[in-house]
Amino acid sequence: LGSGGADGFEPLVKGEHLNVAKISDGGKKQRKNWTQMWSVLTSDQLLLYKERQQEATAGKTDVVHLCGAVIEWTTEKSSRKNVFQITTNTGSEYLLQADSNATASKWYDAIRKTIDSSTKA
């Protein structure tokens, strides 16, 4: 933890590839389908793009609203390592994962801070 090297800025708002599975959409269970997404954190949203290039064309695949969301590590909802879950205030559930523990931890911390600050605002 904390050894982010050249990338270790806080809060983290730049893009990176993460594995994402949306397991609930507004309370409705979804079939788990892990997809590598280009992920960009803003001050109150996590933007998910299929391709890095789509960031420039605003071709978002999904937007995770972080105000009022809950984030937690989970070892029960996947056989993968370094998995955390975001539950939005509308009941959508996302699993996020990276093979690198440092990468997963960096995003977990940045998203948690974003949830805290956007929920207080």
Ligand code: I3P
């Ligand atoms: C799922 C797929 C997922 C797996 C999930 C399977 O099968 O293998 O990768 O989740 O396990 O059901 P399918 O492609 O046929 O839908 P993990 O990789 O996170 O373990 P689960 O049902 O135990 O969630």
